[in-house]
Amino acid sequence: QVQPVESGGGLVQAGDSLRLSCTSSGRAIDRYAMAWFRQAPGKEREFVAAITWTGTTYYADSLRARFTISRLNSKNTVDLQINSLKPDDTAVYYCAASEVFSLVYYNQGGHYDYWGQGTQVTVSS
Secondary structure: OOOEEEEOOEEEEOOOOEEEEEEEOOOOOOOOEEEEEEEOOOOOOEEEEEEOOOOOEEEOOOOOOOEEEEEEHHHOEEEEEEOOOOHHHOEEEEEEEEOOOOOOOOOOHHHOOEEOOOEEEEEEO
């Protein structure tokens, strides 16, 4: 089974850019729909972006301008590029995988069966 593993988080300043990566320590991700979620302390998990196995992308409307999700199946990775980071972007960012993709539920956490441990992104002002 696919086992997502995130990397690339850290402490950055507002206005910086950051690239998070997700790979799998188990089955390759190439035939999975992949997504990024984030969760700040005391807040609910928030959908960030998703990408199908064919490369079609979906974004939370409020984040679309600054976030880019991409996949490189040859490297077994799904990346999340974040530009112009804001303090409100501070959260644990999670990578998730699903064997199916639903246009109804793709932006809900329950749609995804496999989750990484998360990588912390902290944005200082």
